[in-house]
Amino acid sequence: xxxxxxxxxxxxxxxxxxxxxxxxxxxxxxxxxxxxxxxxxxxxxxxxxxxxxxxxxxxxxxxxxxxxxxxxxxxxxxxxxxxxxxxxxxxxxxxxxxxxxxxxxxxxxxxxxxxxxxxxxxxx
Numbered sequence: 735x736x737x738x739x740x741x742x743x744x745x746x747x748x749x750x751x752x753x754x755x756x757x758x759x760x761x762x763x764x765x766x767x768x769x770x771x772x773x774x775x776x777x778x779x780x781x782x783x784x785x786x787x788x789x790x791x792x793x794x795x796x797x798x799x800x801x802x803x804x805x806x807x808x809x810x811x812x813x814x815x816x817x818x819x820x821x822x823x824x825x826x827x828x829x830x831x832x833x834x835x836x837x838x839x840x841x842x843x844x845x846x847x848x849x850x851x852x853x854x855x856x857x858x
Contacts, residue, residue: 735777736851737777738851738852739754740753740855742764752764754852756823756832758838759823759840771783775830784824784825785823785826786823787822787824788820789820791819795817796817799817823839825838
């Protein structure tokens with residue numbers, strides 16, 4: 735079986751020492767053993783407590799506002815503030831499976847699926 739976690743230097747990924755591909759978000763999430771307990775198994779990891787990832791991004795309106803502002807149409811938006819939304823991915827990882835909790839933004843919320851094999855991290 736292939737590893738589902740990738741061990742990384744903590745100074746490169748916001749202090750995380752392990753990363754995993756999130757099949758709900760289509761991006762990677764991480765953890766470190768300072769905060770989370772980890773069974774040490776890269777193939778069938780169990781991590782606790784839950785992992786909560788939140789971020790803010792432009793809404794469709796916010797993207798339009800930003801594009802207009804960036805294009806020089808600053809009279810329409812003098813403040814440089816843009817409409818945004820907060821997204822949440824909240825999960826437990828147990829025995830190599832990821833259980834998405836009900837506050838997730840994506841279509842896998844409320845489901846439990848296998849973690850995909852770890853993939854190389856794009857440095858961009």
